[in-house]
Amino acid sequence: MAIDPCLPDLGPAVALFRSLGDPARLAILRRLAVGEARVVDLTRALGLAQSTVSKHLACLRGCGLVDYRAEGRQSFYSLTRPELVDLLRSAELLLAETGPAVALCPVSGDPAVARTAS
Structure with a gap:
């Protein structure tokens, strides 16, 4: 089946919603919607292991949805787009x-x- 060339490419939207489709990533994003947080803050607030939070933050950073700022030895994560x-x-x-x-x-x-x- 041929795709109509006049239709927009849905690939990026599919990827966005796939990135939101994991419960841990969605919980992280919902928490970051309140304000920036460190990994330790996210693990405490969400009851997730540090390795799980770090893995999902890396995914969300790769998608361009989350970024961080370093302050000393700490990293503060936040949403990239309001x-x-x-x-x-x-x-x-x-x-x-x-x-x-x-x-x-x-x-x-x-x-x-x-x-x-x-």
Whole structure:
């Protein structure tokens, strides 16, 4: 099937939403939407291992969604674009309206939720 050359390339949008699709990365982004944080702050706030937080921060940095500033021996992570906060808020509003349908979606929903609903 040929793709219409007049349509925009959806690859970057797919990659963006894939980067938001991991629960740990999404939790990190939601925490950073409040303000900058160090790895130790994120591990405490989210209950994740340091190695997990570091791995996901590296991914988010690679996607250009997060960056850091060094202060002495510490690194403070923050969101690179304020639009990301708007995107997260929009997603929360959308989920407030469609959450059950999204969770039960047979393709992209949570299989555990779908099993308990049936």
